[in-house]
Amino acid sequence: MSITHPSFGTLDDDRVIIFDTTLRDGEQSPGFSMNLNEKIRMAEALTELGIDVMEAGFPIASIGDYEAVKAIAESIGQRDESPVICGLSRTGREDVLRAADAVRPAQRKRIHVFIATSDLHMKYKLRMQPDEVVEATIAAVGLARQHTDDVEWSAEDGTRTDPDFLCRCIEAAIKAGATTINIPDTVGYAVPEDMARIFTMIRERVPGADKVVLSTHNHNDLGLAVANTMAALRVGVRQIESTINGIGERAGNASLEEAVMAIRTRPDAMPFKNNVNTQNILRTSRLLSTITGFDVQPNKAIVGRNAFAHEAGIHQDGVLKHASTYEIMTPESVGWQKNSLVLGKHSGRAAFRDKLNALGYGEIGANQLNDAFRRFKDLADRKKVVFDDDIVALVDDEVMRDHERIRFVSMDLYAGSKGPARAELELAVDGVTKQAVATGDGPVDATFKAIREIFPHEANLVLFSVGAVTEGTDAQAKTTVRLEEKGKLVDGQGADTDTIVSAARAYVHALNKLLVKRVRTEPQALSA
Ligand code: KIV
Numbered sequence: 001m002s003i004t005h006p007s008f009g010t011l012d013d014d015r016v017i018i019f020d021t022t023l024r025d026g027e028q029s030p031g032f033s034m035n036l037n038e039k040i041r042m043a044e045a046l047t048e049l050g051i052d053v054m055e056a057g058f059p060i061a062s063i064g065d066y067e068a069v070k071a072i073a074e075s076i077g078q079r080d081e082s083p084v085i086c087g088l089s090r091t092g093r094e095d096v097l098r099a100a101d102a103v104r105p106a107q108r109k110r111i112h113v114f115i116a117t118s119d120l121h122m123k124y125k126l127r128m129q130p131d132e133v134v135e136a137t138i139a140a141v142g143l144a145r146q147h148t149d150d151v152e153w154s155a156e157d158g159t160r161t162d163p164d165f166l167c168r169c170i171e172a173a174i175k176a177g178a179t180t181i182n183i184p185d186t187v188g189y190a191v192p193e194d195m196a197r198i199f200t201m202i203r204e205r206v207p208g209a210d211k212v213v214l215s216t217h218n219h220n221d222l223g224l225a226v227a228n229t230m231a232a233l234r235v236g237v238r239q240i241e242s243t244i245n246g247i248g249e250r251a252g253n254a255s256l257e258e259a260v261m262a263i264r265t266r267p268d269a270m271p272f273k274n275n276v277n278t279q280n281i282l283r284t285s286r287l288l289s290t291i292t293g294f295d296v297q298p299n300k301a302i303v304g305r306n307a308f309a310h311e312a313g314i315h316q317d318g319v320l321k322h323a324s325t326y327e328i329m330t331p332e333s334v335g336w337q338k339n340s341l342v343l344g345k346h347s348g349r350a351a352f353r354d355k356l357n358a359l360g361y362g363e364i365g366a367n368q369l370n371d372a373f374r375r376f377k378d379l380a381d382r383k384k385v386v387f388d389d390d391i392v393a394l395v396d397d398e399v400m401r402d403h404e405r406i407r408f409v410s411m412d413l414y415a416g417s418k419g420p421a422r423a424e425l426e427l428a429v430d431g432v433t434k435q436a437v438a439t440g441d442g443p444v445d446a447t448f449k450a451i452r453e454i455f456p457h458e459a460n461l462v463l464f465s466v467g468a469v470t471e472g473t474d475a476q477a478k479t480t481v482r483l484e485e486k487g488k489l490v491d492g493q494g495a496d497t498d499t500i501v502s503a504a505r506a507y508v509h510a511l512n513k514l515l516v517k518r519v520r521t522e523p524q525a526l527s528a
Pocket residue numbers: 025114154155156157184185186187217219528
Protein backbone atom coordinates (compact mmCIF):
# COMPACT_ATOMS: atom_id res chain seq x y z
CA MET A 1 0.00 0.00 0.00
CA SER A 2 1.46 3.38 -0.94
CA ILE A 3 2.08 6.01 1.74
CA THR A 4 0.94 9.63 1.61
CA HIS A 5 3.65 11.76 3.10
CA PRO A 6 3.27 15.44 4.11
CA SER A 7 6.40 16.51 2.21
CA PHE A 8 6.48 14.04 -0.67
CA GLY A 9 2.80 13.32 -1.36
CA THR A 10 1.93 9.83 -2.51
CA LEU A 11 5.06 7.72 -2.51
CA ASP A 12 5.40 4.89 -5.00
CA ASP A 13 6.14 1.60 -3.29
CA ASP A 14 9.64 1.48 -4.77
CA ARG A 15 10.60 5.09 -3.96
CA VAL A 16 13.47 5.48 -1.49
CA ILE A 17 13.93 8.77 0.33
CA ILE A 18 17.58 9.77 0.60
CA PHE A 19 18.14 11.53 3.93
CA ASP A 20 21.56 13.13 4.18
CA THR A 21 23.08 13.86 7.58
CA THR A 22 26.55 15.00 6.49
CA LEU A 23 25.92 18.40 8.06
CA ARG A 24 24.72 16.94 11.39
CA ASP A 25 25.95 13.41 12.26
CA GLY A 26 28.88 13.84 9.87
CA GLU A 27 29.86 17.27 11.04
CA GLN A 28 29.83 16.35 14.73
CA SER A 29 32.65 13.81 14.30
CA PRO A 30 36.18 14.79 15.42
CA GLY A 31 37.93 17.21 13.10
CA PHE A 32 34.97 17.70 10.74
CA SER A 33 33.57 20.99 12.08
CA MET A 34 32.55 23.41 9.35
CA ASN A 35 31.91 27.12 9.55
CA LEU A 36 28.72 28.72 8.29
CA ASN A 37 29.95 29.41 4.77
CA GLU A 38 31.36 25.93 4.41
CA LYS A 39 28.03 24.43 5.53
CA ILE A 40 26.17 26.53 3.01
CA ARG A 41 28.53 25.46 0.23
CA MET A 42 28.06 21.83 1.21
CA ALA A 43 24.30 22.33 1.40
CA GLU A 44 24.28 23.74 -2.16
CA ALA A 45 26.24 20.74 -3.41
CA LEU A 46 23.91 18.30 -1.63
CA THR A 47 20.93 20.05 -3.21
CA GLU A 48 22.46 19.65 -6.67
CA LEU A 49 23.15 16.02 -5.83
CA GLY A 50 19.41 15.52 -5.49
CA ILE A 51 19.02 14.32 -1.91
CA ASP A 52 15.46 14.43 -0.49
CA VAL A 53 16.02 15.47 3.11
CA MET A 54 18.94 17.51 4.42
CA GLU A 55 19.57 17.26 8.14
CA ALA A 56 21.27 20.62 8.41
CA GLY A 57 22.22 20.50 12.11
CA PHE A 58 21.18 20.19 15.73
CA PRO A 59 19.92 23.70 16.50
CA ILE A 60 20.01 23.52 20.32
CA ALA A 61 23.59 22.19 20.24
CA SER A 62 25.23 25.58 19.71
CA ILE A 63 24.57 29.05 18.34
CA GLY A 64 26.61 28.08 15.28
CA ASP A 65 24.41 25.04 14.61
CA TYR A 66 21.22 27.07 15.03
CA GLU A 67 22.45 29.79 12.69
CA ALA A 68 23.58 27.30 10.06
CA VAL A 69 20.24 25.46 10.01
CA LYS A 70 18.39 28.76 9.84
CA ALA A 71 20.60 30.15 7.08
CA ILE A 72 20.12 26.98 5.01
CA ALA A 73 16.35 27.09 5.60
CA GLU A 74 16.30 30.76 4.53
CA SER A 75 18.36 30.29 1.40
CA ILE A 76 18.08 26.81 -0.09
CA GLY A 77 14.90 25.97 1.82
CA GLN A 78 12.92 28.67 0.06
CA ARG A 79 13.60 27.41 -3.45
CA ASP A 80 11.03 25.30 -5.24
CA GLU A 81 13.47 22.46 -5.84
CA SER A 82 14.81 22.43 -2.30
CA PRO A 83 15.21 19.27 -0.27
CA VAL A 84 13.23 19.10 2.97
CA ILE A 85 15.30 20.98 5.56
CA CYS A 86 15.53 19.11 8.82
CA GLY A 87 16.70 20.07 12.32
CA LEU A 88 17.51 17.52 15.03
CA SER A 89 16.04 17.81 18.51
CA ARG A 90 15.98 15.92 21.80
CA THR A 91 12.56 15.61 23.45
CA GLY A 92 12.81 18.68 25.70
CA ARG A 93 10.46 21.57 24.97
CA GLU A 94 13.30 24.06 24.45
CA ASP A 95 14.99 21.68 22.03
CA VAL A 96 11.90 21.23 19.90
CA LEU A 97 11.12 24.95 19.83
CA ARG A 98 14.69 25.78 18.87
CA ALA A 99 14.60 23.27 16.02
CA ALA A 100 11.19 24.56 14.92
CA ASP A 101 12.49 28.11 14.89
CA ALA A 102 15.58 27.20 12.86
CA VAL A 103 13.73 25.29 10.11
CA ARG A 104 10.72 27.67 10.00
CA PRO A 105 11.82 29.66 6.89
CA ALA A 106 11.99 26.52 4.72
CA GLN A 107 9.08 25.70 2.43
CA ARG A 108 9.34 22.02 3.33
CA LYS A 109 10.65 21.45 6.85
CA ARG A 110 11.11 18.55 9.21
CA ILE A 111 11.75 18.30 12.93
CA HIS A 112 13.63 15.15 13.86
CA VAL A 113 13.03 14.20 17.49
CA PHE A 114 15.10 11.46 19.10
CA ILE A 115 15.29 9.74 22.45
CA ALA A 116 17.18 6.65 23.58
CA THR A 117 15.06 3.54 24.11
CA SER A 118 17.52 0.77 25.04
CA ASP A 119 17.68 -0.33 28.69
CA LEU A 120 21.34 0.63 28.79
CA HIS A 121 20.78 4.18 27.59
CA MET A 122 17.59 4.76 29.59
CA LYS A 123 19.18 3.56 32.83
CA TYR A 124 22.69 5.00 32.65
CA LYS A 125 22.45 7.93 30.27
CA LEU A 126 18.95 9.34 30.51
CA ARG A 127 18.19 8.03 34.02
CA MET A 128 14.59 7.75 32.93
CA GLN A 129 12.02 5.03 33.39
CA PRO A 130 10.54 3.44 30.24
CA ASP A 131 7.18 5.11 30.92
CA GLU A 132 8.88 8.50 31.07
CA VAL A 133 10.54 7.86 27.71
CA VAL A 134 7.15 7.08 26.17
CA GLU A 135 5.67 10.24 27.73
CA ALA A 136 8.57 12.35 26.49
CA THR A 137 8.14 10.91 23.00
CA ILE A 138 4.43 11.75 22.92
CA ALA A 139 4.98 15.28 24.22
CA ALA A 140 7.87 16.10 21.88
CA VAL A 141 6.32 14.64 18.73
CA GLY A 142 3.03 16.39 19.54
CA LEU A 143 4.82 19.72 20.04
CA ALA A 144 6.83 19.28 16.85
CA ARG A 145 3.62 18.59 14.92
CA GLN A 146 2.34 22.03 15.96
CA HIS A 147 5.19 23.47 13.88
CA THR A 148 5.34 21.16 10.89
CA ASP A 149 3.44 18.18 9.48
CA ASP A 150 6.69 16.42 8.70
CA VAL A 151 8.01 14.95 11.95
CA GLU A 152 10.55 12.17 12.30
CA TRP A 153 11.00 10.22 15.51
CA SER A 154 14.13 8.15 16.23
CA ALA A 155 14.67 5.44 18.81
CA GLU A 156 18.32 6.06 19.68
CA ASP A 157 20.15 2.73 20.18
CA GLY A 158 17.03 1.21 18.62
CA THR A 159 18.74 -1.97 17.44
CA ARG A 160 19.67 -2.83 21.05
CA THR A 161 16.21 -2.00 22.40
CA ASP A 162 13.84 -4.56 23.90
CA PRO A 163 11.49 -5.45 20.98
CA ASP A 164 8.26 -5.05 22.96
CA PHE A 165 9.32 -1.66 24.28
CA LEU A 166 10.47 -0.57 20.82
CA CYS A 167 7.04 -1.41 19.38
CA ARG A 168 5.33 0.42 22.25
CA CYS A 169 7.39 3.59 21.66
CA ILE A 170 6.86 3.50 17.89
CA GLU A 171 3.11 3.12 18.33
CA ALA A 172 3.10 6.09 20.70
CA ALA A 173 5.18 8.19 18.30
CA ILE A 174 2.88 7.40 15.36
CA LYS A 175 -0.22 8.20 17.39
CA ALA A 176 1.35 11.51 18.46
CA GLY A 177 1.87 12.41 14.79
CA ALA A 178 5.28 11.15 13.63
CA THR A 179 5.36 10.60 9.86
CA THR A 180 8.78 8.94 9.70
CA ILE A 181 10.03 6.33 12.16
CA ASN A 182 13.78 5.87 12.24
CA ILE A 183 15.57 3.01 13.96
CA PRO A 184 19.23 3.94 14.38
CA ASP A 185 21.94 1.36 14.88
CA THR A 186 23.63 4.00 17.00
CA VAL A 187 26.68 1.97 17.98
CA GLY A 188 27.09 -0.01 14.77
CA TYR A 189 26.36 -3.31 16.49
CA ALA A 190 23.72 -4.80 14.19
CA VAL A 191 24.21 -7.37 11.44
CA PRO A 192 21.98 -7.51 8.33
CA GLU A 193 19.79 -10.27 9.84
CA ASP A 194 18.90 -7.89 12.71
CA MET A 195 17.54 -5.38 10.20
CA ALA A 196 15.25 -7.98 8.66
CA ARG A 197 14.04 -9.10 12.09
CA ILE A 198 13.47 -5.61 13.53
CA PHE A 199 11.72 -3.99 10.58
CA THR A 200 9.62 -7.07 9.80
CA MET A 201 8.53 -7.07 13.44
CA ILE A 202 7.63 -3.37 13.31
CA ARG A 203 5.59 -3.83 10.15
CA GLU A 204 3.77 -6.83 11.57
CA ARG A 205 3.15 -5.59 15.09
CA VAL A 206 2.85 -1.80 15.22
CA PRO A 207 -0.55 -0.34 14.32
CA GLY A 208 -0.11 2.47 11.79
CA ALA A 209 3.37 1.34 10.69
CA ASP A 210 2.04 0.96 7.14
CA LYS A 211 1.07 4.68 7.05
CA VAL A 212 4.50 6.08 7.91
CA VAL A 213 7.91 5.93 6.27
CA LEU A 214 10.28 3.53 8.01
CA SER A 215 13.87 4.70 8.08
CA THR A 216 17.29 3.17 8.77
CA HIS A 217 20.36 4.95 10.19
CA ASN A 218 23.48 2.82 10.50
CA HIS A 219 26.86 3.44 12.05
CA ASN A 220 29.89 1.67 10.68
CA ASP A 221 31.69 0.34 13.76
CA LEU A 222 31.78 -3.18 12.29
CA GLY A 223 32.03 -1.98 8.68
CA LEU A 224 28.43 -3.11 8.09
CA ALA A 225 26.61 0.21 7.76
CA VAL A 226 25.88 -0.03 4.03
CA ALA A 227 25.11 -3.77 4.19
CA ASN A 228 22.65 -3.10 7.03
CA THR A 229 21.10 -0.25 5.07
CA MET A 230 20.53 -2.54 2.08
CA ALA A 231 19.10 -5.26 4.31
CA ALA A 232 16.63 -2.76 5.77
CA LEU A 233 15.53 -1.67 2.29
CA ARG A 234 14.74 -5.25 1.36
CA VAL A 235 12.23 -5.54 4.21
CA GLY A 236 10.21 -2.43 3.52
CA VAL A 237 12.29 0.51 4.77
CA ARG A 238 11.91 3.50 2.45
CA GLN A 239 14.23 6.13 3.92
CA ILE A 240 17.97 5.68 4.26
CA GLU A 241 20.09 8.00 6.37
CA SER A 242 23.67 8.40 5.23
CA THR A 243 26.55 10.83 4.80
CA ILE A 244 28.94 11.80 2.03
CA ASN A 245 32.19 9.83 2.32
CA GLY A 246 30.56 7.95 5.21
CA ILE A 247 31.69 10.56 7.74
CA GLY A 248 30.08 10.53 11.18
CA GLU A 249 30.49 9.58 14.81
CA ARG A 250 33.42 7.19 15.43
CA ALA A 251 33.70 4.88 12.38
CA GLY A 252 31.09 6.99 10.60
CA ASN A 253 27.68 6.45 9.01
CA ALA A 254 26.59 4.50 5.96
CA SER A 255 28.21 6.18 2.98
CA LEU A 256 25.66 7.85 0.73
CA GLU A 257 27.62 7.23 -2.45
CA GLU A 258 28.03 3.52 -1.68
CA ALA A 259 24.37 3.02 -0.76
CA VAL A 260 23.08 4.91 -3.81
CA MET A 261 25.42 3.13 -6.21
CA ALA A 262 24.61 -0.26 -4.71
CA ILE A 263 20.93 0.40 -5.45
CA ARG A 264 21.70 1.63 -8.93
CA THR A 265 24.13 -1.15 -9.81
CA ARG A 266 22.03 -4.03 -8.44
CA PRO A 267 18.40 -3.33 -9.40
CA ASP A 268 17.86 -7.10 -9.46
CA ALA A 269 18.53 -7.26 -5.69
CA MET A 270 17.29 -3.75 -4.81
CA PRO A 271 14.58 -2.68 -7.22
CA PHE A 272 14.19 0.87 -5.87
CA LYS A 273 14.35 4.37 -7.27
CA ASN A 274 15.65 7.66 -5.89
CA ASN A 275 16.41 11.15 -7.17
CA VAL A 276 20.18 11.30 -6.78
CA ASN A 277 22.14 12.69 -9.76
CA THR A 278 24.96 10.20 -9.49
CA GLN A 279 27.26 12.17 -11.82
CA ASN A 280 27.54 14.75 -9.03
CA ILE A 281 28.80 12.23 -6.48
CA LEU A 282 32.52 12.75 -7.02
CA ARG A 283 32.40 16.52 -6.92
CA THR A 284 30.32 16.46 -3.73
CA SER A 285 32.75 14.04 -2.13
CA ARG A 286 35.70 16.19 -3.20
CA LEU A 287 34.08 19.33 -1.89
CA LEU A 288 33.63 17.72 1.51
CA SER A 289 37.25 16.54 1.58
CA THR A 290 38.38 19.99 0.59
CA ILE A 291 36.32 21.75 3.22
CA THR A 292 37.20 19.39 6.06
CA GLY A 293 40.78 18.71 5.02
CA PHE A 294 40.24 14.93 5.18
CA ASP A 295 40.85 12.98 1.99
CA VAL A 296 39.13 9.63 1.57
CA GLN A 297 41.45 6.62 1.50
CA PRO A 298 42.64 5.68 -2.03
CA ASN A 299 40.69 2.40 -2.03
CA LYS A 300 37.42 4.00 -0.85
CA ALA A 301 34.56 2.59 -2.94
CA ILE A 302 33.17 4.94 -5.62
CA VAL A 303 35.19 8.08 -4.77
CA GLY A 304 38.68 6.84 -3.81
CA ARG A 305 41.55 7.61 -6.17
CA ASN A 306 41.93 3.88 -6.97
CA ALA A 307 38.22 3.05 -7.18
CA PHE A 308 38.45 2.74 -10.96
CA ALA A 309 42.22 2.24 -11.37
CA HIS A 310 43.40 -1.08 -12.76
CA GLU A 311 46.93 -2.03 -11.81
CA ALA A 312 47.25 -5.73 -12.65
CA GLY A 313 48.19 -6.40 -16.29
CA ILE A 314 45.38 -8.94 -16.71
CA HIS A 315 42.85 -6.41 -15.43
CA GLN A 316 44.16 -3.61 -17.66
CA ASP A 317 44.02 -5.91 -20.65
CA GLY A 318 40.47 -6.96 -19.80
CA VAL A 319 39.22 -3.40 -19.30
CA LEU A 320 40.75 -2.29 -22.61
CA LYS A 321 39.00 -5.15 -24.41
CA HIS A 322 35.68 -4.70 -22.64
CA ALA A 323 35.28 -2.35 -19.65
CA SER A 324 32.67 -4.45 -17.91
CA THR A 325 35.15 -7.29 -17.45
CA TYR A 326 36.41 -5.47 -14.36
CA GLU A 327 34.13 -2.44 -13.99
CA ILE A 328 30.69 -2.98 -12.48
CA MET A 329 29.70 0.66 -13.06
CA THR A 330 31.20 3.30 -15.31
CA PRO A 331 33.52 5.87 -13.73
CA GLU A 332 31.55 8.55 -15.59
CA SER A 333 28.32 7.52 -13.86
CA VAL A 334 29.68 8.88 -10.57
CA GLY A 335 31.47 11.88 -12.03
CA TRP A 336 34.94 10.67 -12.97
CA GLN A 337 35.98 12.05 -16.33
CA LYS A 338 38.57 10.77 -18.75
CA ASN A 339 40.93 13.66 -19.24
CA SER A 340 44.53 13.50 -20.32
CA LEU A 341 45.00 17.24 -20.73
CA VAL A 342 48.34 18.18 -19.16
CA LEU A 343 48.68 21.71 -17.90
CA GLY A 344 51.79 23.84 -18.08
CA LYS A 345 52.79 27.47 -17.82
CA HIS A 346 51.14 28.36 -21.13
CA SER A 347 47.76 26.99 -20.14
CA GLY A 348 45.02 29.57 -19.90
CA ARG A 349 42.15 30.12 -17.49
CA ALA A 350 39.67 28.15 -19.65
CA ALA A 351 41.90 25.05 -19.70
CA PHE A 352 42.43 25.40 -15.97
CA ARG A 353 38.68 25.67 -15.42
CA ASP A 354 38.10 22.55 -17.60
CA LYS A 355 40.70 20.68 -15.61
CA LEU A 356 39.01 21.65 -12.35
CA ASN A 357 35.67 20.38 -13.68
CA ALA A 358 37.28 17.12 -14.71
CA LEU A 359 38.79 16.74 -11.27
CA GLY A 360 35.43 17.24 -9.61
CA TYR A 361 35.77 20.90 -8.59
CA GLY A 362 32.78 22.25 -10.46
CA GLU A 363 31.64 24.06 -7.31
CA ILE A 364 34.59 26.43 -7.01
CA GLY A 365 33.55 30.09 -6.89
CA ALA A 366 34.91 32.92 -9.09
CA ASN A 367 37.22 34.38 -6.43
CA GLN A 368 38.68 31.04 -5.56
CA LEU A 369 39.13 30.26 -9.23
CA ASN A 370 41.11 33.49 -9.65
CA ASP A 371 43.28 32.80 -6.61
CA ALA A 372 43.81 29.17 -7.56
CA PHE A 373 44.69 30.17 -11.13
CA ARG A 374 47.23 32.68 -9.86
CA ARG A 375 48.81 30.02 -7.68
CA PHE A 376 48.73 27.53 -10.55
CA LYS A 377 50.66 29.98 -12.78
CA ASP A 378 53.15 30.49 -10.01
CA LEU A 379 53.52 26.72 -9.59
CA ALA A 380 53.85 26.16 -13.34
CA ASP A 381 56.74 28.63 -13.39
CA ARG A 382 58.53 26.63 -10.72
CA LYS A 383 57.62 23.11 -11.80
CA LYS A 384 58.12 21.50 -15.23
CA VAL A 385 54.98 19.38 -15.27
CA VAL A 386 51.87 20.17 -13.28
CA PHE A 387 50.13 16.88 -12.49
CA ASP A 388 46.49 16.39 -11.54
CA ASP A 389 47.54 15.69 -7.95
CA ASP A 390 49.37 19.05 -7.87
CA ILE A 391 46.18 20.81 -8.89
CA VAL A 392 44.10 18.93 -6.35
CA ALA A 393 46.56 19.91 -3.60
CA LEU A 394 46.67 23.51 -4.73
CA VAL A 395 42.92 23.96 -5.09
CA ASP A 396 42.24 22.22 -1.79
CA ASP A 397 44.70 24.56 -0.18
CA GLU A 398 43.02 27.60 -1.74
CA VAL A 399 39.40 26.57 -1.17
CA MET A 400 40.08 25.55 2.42
CA ARG A 401 41.19 29.07 3.10
CA ASP A 402 37.98 30.69 1.99
CA HIS A 403 36.31 32.68 4.78
CA GLU A 404 39.03 31.91 7.28
CA ARG A 405 39.78 34.50 9.95
CA ILE A 406 43.53 34.01 9.73
CA ARG A 407 45.20 33.92 6.34
CA PHE A 408 48.76 33.24 5.32
CA VAL A 409 50.22 36.19 3.37
CA SER A 410 53.98 35.66 2.97
CA MET A 411 57.14 34.57 4.71
CA ASP A 412 60.93 34.75 4.52
CA LEU A 413 63.18 32.30 6.21
CA TYR A 414 66.83 32.21 7.22
CA ALA A 415 67.98 28.74 8.17
CA GLY A 416 71.11 26.61 8.04
CA SER A 417 73.67 24.87 10.19
CA LYS A 418 75.29 27.99 11.66
CA GLY A 419 72.76 29.36 14.10
CA PRO A 420 69.12 29.57 15.12
CA ALA A 421 66.62 29.76 12.28
CA ARG A 422 64.72 33.01 11.78
CA ALA A 423 61.24 33.38 10.30
CA GLU A 424 59.73 36.66 9.11
CA LEU A 425 56.03 36.07 8.74
CA GLU A 426 53.05 38.03 7.53
CA LEU A 427 49.49 36.90 8.30
CA ALA A 428 46.15 38.66 7.84
CA VAL A 429 43.93 38.37 10.92
CA ASP A 430 40.33 39.45 10.33
CA GLY A 431 41.56 41.36 7.29
CA VAL A 432 44.36 43.20 9.11
CA THR A 433 47.90 42.36 8.06
CA LYS A 434 50.29 41.62 10.91
CA GLN A 435 54.00 40.79 10.94
CA ALA A 436 56.25 38.92 13.34
CA VAL A 437 59.86 37.85 13.42
CA ALA A 438 60.84 34.84 15.52
CA THR A 439 63.88 32.66 15.97
CA GLY A 440 63.76 28.99 16.82
CA ASP A 441 65.36 25.63 16.91
CA GLY A 442 65.08 25.03 13.17
CA PRO A 443 62.85 26.63 10.54
CA VAL A 444 59.61 24.92 11.59
CA ASP A 445 60.03 25.97 15.22
CA ALA A 446 60.79 29.56 14.19
CA THR A 447 57.77 29.67 11.87
CA PHE A 448 55.34 28.27 14.42
CA LYS A 449 56.65 30.70 17.05
CA ALA A 450 56.04 33.59 14.67
CA ILE A 451 52.44 32.40 14.15
CA ARG A 452 51.97 32.22 17.92
CA GLU A 453 53.30 35.75 18.25
CA ILE A 454 50.83 37.12 15.74
CA PHE A 455 47.91 35.07 17.04
CA PRO A 456 48.55 34.04 20.68
CA HIS A 457 46.96 30.71 21.65
CA GLU A 458 47.49 27.82 24.04
CA ALA A 459 47.00 24.87 21.68
CA ASN A 460 49.67 22.15 21.63
CA LEU A 461 51.20 20.78 18.47
CA VAL A 462 50.63 17.00 18.64
CA LEU A 463 51.37 15.91 15.08
CA PHE A 464 53.44 17.27 12.24
CA SER A 465 53.86 15.27 9.05
CA VAL A 466 55.11 16.12 5.57
CA GLY A 467 54.65 14.17 2.35
CA ALA A 468 55.26 14.86 -1.33
CA VAL A 469 52.21 15.36 -3.53
CA THR A 470 54.00 13.95 -6.61
CA GLU A 471 57.45 12.65 -7.47
CA GLY A 472 60.61 14.72 -8.10
CA THR A 473 62.59 17.31 -6.20
CA ASP A 474 60.30 20.07 -7.45
CA ALA A 475 57.22 18.33 -6.01
CA GLN A 476 54.84 20.19 -3.75
CA ALA A 477 54.98 19.30 -0.07
CA LYS A 478 51.69 18.53 1.65
CA THR A 479 51.85 19.07 5.39
CA THR A 480 49.46 18.02 8.11
CA VAL A 481 49.46 19.74 11.48
CA ARG A 482 47.37 18.51 14.41
CA LEU A 483 46.64 20.89 17.28
CA GLU A 484 45.13 20.02 20.62
CA GLU A 485 43.28 22.42 22.90
CA LYS A 486 41.43 21.25 26.01
CA GLY A 487 41.12 17.73 24.65
CA LYS A 488 39.81 18.89 21.26
CA LEU A 489 41.83 17.90 18.20
CA VAL A 490 41.92 19.61 14.83
CA ASP A 491 43.92 18.79 11.71
CA GLY A 492 45.11 21.39 9.24
CA GLN A 493 46.60 20.85 5.79
CA GLY A 494 48.80 23.00 3.61
CA ALA A 495 50.54 22.55 0.26
CA ASP A 496 53.42 24.42 -1.40
CA THR A 497 56.66 23.67 -3.22
CA ASP A 498 58.38 25.19 -0.18
CA THR A 499 58.06 22.73 2.71
CA ILE A 500 58.12 25.42 5.39
CA VAL A 501 55.51 27.54 3.63
CA SER A 502 53.31 24.44 3.40
CA ALA A 503 53.87 23.87 7.14
CA ALA A 504 52.90 27.48 7.91
CA ARG A 505 49.75 27.14 5.80
CA ALA A 506 48.84 23.87 7.53
CA TYR A 507 49.30 25.43 10.98
CA VAL A 508 47.16 28.42 10.06
CA HIS A 509 44.49 26.10 8.67
CA ALA A 510 44.44 24.09 11.91
CA LEU A 511 44.19 27.29 13.92
CA ASN A 512 41.19 28.42 11.89
CA LYS A 513 39.49 25.08 12.49
CA LEU A 514 40.18 25.47 16.19
CA LEU A 515 38.36 28.80 16.17
CA VAL A 516 35.30 27.10 14.61
CA LYS A 517 35.58 24.31 17.16
CA ARG A 518 35.73 26.74 20.08
CA VAL A 519 32.34 28.17 19.09
CA ARG A 520 30.90 24.68 18.65
CA THR A 521 32.12 23.53 22.06
CA GLU A 522 30.96 26.48 24.10
CA PRO A 523 29.66 25.26 27.49
CA GLN A 524 26.14 24.61 26.21
CA ALA A 525 27.21 22.82 23.02
CA LEU A 526 26.06 19.22 22.56
CA SER A 527 26.19 16.45 20.08
CA ALA A 528 23.62 13.74 19.49
O1 KIV B 1 23.04 7.43 15.72
C1 KIV B 1 22.04 7.92 16.23
O2 KIV B 1 21.37 7.33 17.09
C2 KIV B 1 21.66 9.26 15.81
C3 KIV B 1 20.31 9.74 16.21
C4 KIV B 1 20.38 11.09 16.81
C5 KIV B 1 19.40 9.70 15.02
O3 KIV B 1 22.40 9.91 15.13
